[in-house]
Amino acid sequence: MPDDDIRAWAALLRTHAAVLPKLERALVKTGLPLTWYDVLLVVNAAPDRRLRMTELGRQAVVSRERVSRVVSELEREGLMERQPNPDDKRSSFAAITPEGRKRLKSAAPTYLAAVARHYLAHLDPDEIAVIATALSRVVEAEEAATAGQ
Incomplete structure (x- = not known):
């Protein structure tokens, strides 16, 4: 693998490792851990503000294995509820x-300010556009490959 390929991959991993803990710390004062925020954000953006658990597992940043546990935690706090699927009892x-x-x-506002401070502030608008386009292409390709399995 060429050096730039390894550098790009390593930079993505290191950015994730450097920024995520700062986002988690920023959200502590809101009472919503980052995993909760992510799951709530994904479900809130869905049609009718609900998603099948399998789809939530695909869209949320937390691992598919953790999604059920996070939803249970959110249910206990009254922030989310599970609803039966009338079309598929399973x-x-x-x-x-x-x-x-x-x-x-x-x-x-706390989350967005932390993203701006710890990530976006280090990039110019052209870099943000390139990163968004490139990483979206990777996600779409990998999701399509997973859907085809």
Whole structure:
């Protein structure tokens, strides 16, 4: 593998490792751990503000194995609820509650400020556009490959 290839991969991993703990620390004061914020954000953006658990597992940043546990934690806090899927009795939906939406909205400024401070502030607009385009292409290709399996 050429040096630039390894450098690009290493930079992605190191950026993730450097920035994520800072986002987690910033969110502590909101009472929403980063994993909760991520799951609430994904479900809130879904049609009808609910997603099948399998789809949530694909879209959330937390591992698929952890999604069920995170949803259970959010349920205990009244921020999310599981709803039966009338079309498939074997699956259920994760749905954000009004309280979950309220807490997500309240935490959003803290999260966005931390992303701006610890990530975006180090990049110019052209770099942000290139990174977004390139990484989106990787995600789309890998998701398509997974869907085809």
